[in-house]
Amino acid sequence: MESAVRLDHNHELTVKDLPYIVVWREDRCKRCGRCTAVCPMSAIEPSVVTRREVSSGEASPAPKVTRKTVVVVRQTTDIERYCTGCGACTLVCPNDAIEPVFNPQHKLLFHKNPGGHPYRRGGRRNDPRESTLDHLKFTRISMLTDPALDAGRHEFRIRTYLGRILPPEEMPFRVKEDKLMLAGGSVRFVPPVREIYPVMIGSMSVGALSPTMWEGLAMGVAYLNEVDHMPVVMASGEGGIPPRLLKSRFIKYFILQIASGYFGWDEIIRAIPDMVDDPCAIEIKYGQGAKPGDGGLLMAEKVTKLISEIRGVPQGVDLPSPPTHQTKYSIEESVAKMIQAMSMAFGFRVPVYPKISGTRTAKAVLNNLLRNPYAGGLSIDGEEGGTGAAYNVSLDKMGHPIASNIRDCYLDLARQGRQNELPLIAAGGVGKKGGLAANAAALIMLGASAVSVGKYMMQAAAGCFGDEMNRCNICNIGRCPRGITTQDPRLYRRLDPEKVAERVVEVFRSLDVELRKIFAPLGRSTELPIGMSDALCADDADIAERLRIGYVC
């Protein structure tokens, strides 16, 4: 045992080394303990300190010492419990006595690897700068040149197609008695296509998300479809899907994801005979924008009874999703085999598309898919996407921004004259600064047929504390203070699924209004302006040149 007399501050950090400094107002605090009870990191703790005053109150030196030991709330400098700045303490403090303040001089990355384990976290790229998308603006405002529409008055039908669309000459049409008919028999495979709302909720798994969050999102999606008649769909993420949902009619609003862990798929396959409807689509995940080349890991402590049942695995074991799909060694084999298998699972009635992380090799994948008659699209997830758990280095330094990636792919399709055949889905940092509609519309005008959002929904629907200054970002440890990414009922019951659903509905309603505001001056009310890049300009000449759009200043 270490000798007591030798203990000092050797090798201790100071709060100045930490990313957030907890400012605690002693004069306001009533020591009720709400802050320390709620802190997910136990970064603040009650303690006692000595106050000692030495004074002299007489006309000549007459020392007087007053000593007091007082109860304080103190911030720990233990790197394992560092304050992440989530602000749950501020939220619950009745007296405005406590608040974490960002410390720009912090040295977190120098220290956050005890035991030789690199820093892992959830959240998003810690880069508070504006994304490329936020440099884009809609500069084609038709008043007298095109029929200008009124977003408030005109009826809009903002829809897109998911699934491969055959060019007219390849459609097996024939003319019979002066009527256009589809040729019967197996003349030509007609791929399944879905008409959906062009902004979808991206893949977040049951497991990564808490049951209240997931069900809230799902319920909101159902509401949008059934009450508001907005065909918004949601991708399940890897980790299975609750059988009750699988077997309900709502399944048609969901895209089922299969990823390298194949979690939950035996449950899904067994449920297929009992399914009353097909899912919207199948997404094969090859990569995630937030952490390209990094797999997933659901920590054993998050693998509760619920997760184990839905994923079809034992309770309390680590669940790794490897960075790559095993048993597949080439793009042809990997993509063709998976698409074929997943199409077959649902009798070729469901569109199947792969999702990759943003990459300079995206065009290679795209052209491969173009040759594959069963490929229903390509989803590209840019570097500013979010994740539940990843290595910091993957989050911060790996990946490709979505704007130029989607643009390159679209232009490649356009060069081949096939831009209307294979829908591109763009994701990753959409709505980074809150401008969901503007970012989504910009991506559509750059060439995306649809846009997928995940992180934005966490923020908007459940008040996620995370931001690009590394606030909170502890989605990986199961102690999400909002109850979004945890399997602990004590935490996730903070979240009311009805409220989440209501926010989802509100978000999509307002998104819809904003999209109309953007599309109306283009004179578009029914046709999505996919690739309509003459409506788009950048306020940065380099961005404009790279994206091959106009530059305005």
Add this chain to the structure above:
Amino acid sequence: MAKVIEGNRNEQRTNSRVLDEEIREAVREGLTEIHVVANGQHGIGGRLWGFPEPVTITVEGPVGQRLGGMGIFGTKIIVKGSVSDDVGWLNCGAEIVVLGDAGNGAHNAAAQGKLYVRGSGGARCDTMTKHNPKYDPPQSWYFRDVGDTFAEFKAGGIAVICGVEPRNRNNIIGYRPCVGMVGGVIYFRGPIEGYSESDVRLLELTPQDWQWLKTNMRPFLRAIEREDHYRELTKDAGAWRKLIPLTAREREKTRPFTVSLGEFRKAVWEAGVGAGGIFAEYIDHPGTVLPYITTGQDRRLRPSWNNGKYAPPCEYTCPSGIPTWQRTRLIREGKLSEALELVLAYSPLPASVCGEICAHLCMQGCTRGLIDRPLDTEEFGKASLELSLPERGKPTGKRVAVIGAGPGGLSAAWQLALKGHSVDLYEAEEKIGGKLEYFIPKRRLPRRILSAELGRFRKMGVSVHTGVRVDRERFDEIYASHEAVVVACGAHKPRIPDMKGASDMVPAYDFLRRANTKEAPDLAGKKVVVIGAGNVGMDVAAEAFRLGAAAVTAVDIQEPASFGKEREIAESLGTKVVWPRFVSSWSVKKGKVTFTDRTSVEADHVVISIGDTPLTGFLPEAVHVKKDGWIEADEAGHTTDPKIFAIGDAVSPGLVTHAIGHGRQAALAVDALLTGRPFYRTEPRPVIPFERIKTAYYEVCKAGPVELDAEANRCLSCGVCRDCHMCEAACHYGAISRVEHEDGTYEYVVDDSLCIGCGFCAGVCPCGIWEMEENP
């Protein structure tokens, strides 16, 4: 007779500008009745201002757009047939009668005046009509029906749709009317298919409405020559309804969710996926929402009053396991003698060991050292010299042999005797005490103190057999005649390195043993080298100086393990400690010790002090002796023979206090064996981490003469509740209370229904008793 103005002249259509000028010219001339035969001209009958007399214009033939546009009070226009778009556009008071249908956008932006239409209105009629409070509101009357998107952004004015012979029998006001309507009213008679619910609401007519309608119906019907319908249209107020805009306040209050999410969840979602939602099958908690601050089972953390769960560092670090914290507590309670007597339950030699020679690991561990200096346990030891003999347990009649009367053997014998067993203690030497007696320099352990304590030991009733060297034969006898044998023979076989000159080197224990007798070598002026600079080596060095050595060098192959008083004394006398050095030879003749690095040091006398192993030849084969010479035994002394226990230096080299502790542990194991109880190897309590002790409560004390009372008050009571009530006071929720039990003990308990798991009790506890743990 009306003046006729032709819209066609010489088979040429008159320009709209020209026709307009002709009408104005006629009016200027004072004509009040004008008949226009139109041919698609724009704006017929508008802007006839600046004339005193009312003008009536009748129109036949195809009319252009915006007939009566910007018309003013006093203008009356009667169109014999249908009109094109925007009839009455921005009407400022004209009365316009259309005896056919009106095109799209009729009465668009009208502010005053009347529009009577005998037929239907087209799409987008009555948009942007408004009511200037200075005038009567505009009226738009449609005998049949109107087209889609009626009354958009209507800000005032009255529209009446009579619904006679409608084109669409299911909907007389078209698709999606009233978007953005903020003023005015629409009376209609007949079925409709929806309206902009976020803008207007649908109501029955009030008596005032009905009265107005009936009053104004007649002039309308007269104007369109359909008076025969009056009875039909005014016979039933219930056939009419009206749409009026929501007020600004109402608009604010509009529920954006016509179906609330709660309703949707129950009626649609759970109806589709099952009661309780998609995860209901897997969760066993209520579906209610929890606040951030929770109590009871819903707390993430809960406090636990773990009094005694952790060992205070003094007890933990003392190899003999002496609980100094108990002594200080008893002293604080005023029970000084009890406090001192306590030590005899752990060691038979507190004054000699604690009081004199011990390295005091307990003091190194003492948390008080963080504030000023550790508690002075040496004083506690010294104060224990005169303690009287503790009470022995009831004789059990069981016989145990202990071989070796060094510290370990004495400890084992003492403990066994305390438990009432008959103990035979065998010692090869003439005196008991082992290394304490024979090897420890007198300077460090005054022999009167040792004698006093050994005297107390002898009173314990142990049968001491000195001068008995136990060999194999004797061992077998002992083994046969006792129920257990504790081997505490120490280590007496010096390890001698294989090198030139080794045979002339003196083993440390031989040296020390002789140094305390008349056989002591005369080292006057000699240069002495001690190989091995551990604590024994330091004792050797100090004794060498005492015996006159001019210089002593202690060498070691690594950083020397010596510490504490031994090292201090030796170095204060002038011992030079050098390391790392590997001795390669000693030339007695040259008086030089040479190292492997070819350096050397002068040496007349070399003492080898690199450790000793036990002499184990007397043990039966059943007892396993390890390759390196030590007896294999665990922390309770169990050897490979269940009846034989081995302790102290015979098992591994250690301090005197280690041997004493080992002896006590072995005694517990032997006792268990003899009484037939199972021996549970209790995991030692973990030591309390320093940071759990709140040193902030304590003031720095100046050093001075050591008083036991003062020392007891300096004790921080690590890991042991001092009953100060800080936790009770700190708890904002009053969740903590102190409960006293009948036996006089107490505990602090938590009311889980009040506790939020904030950890303030743990944060303020001076002793580290309260601990926050995950709430399962």
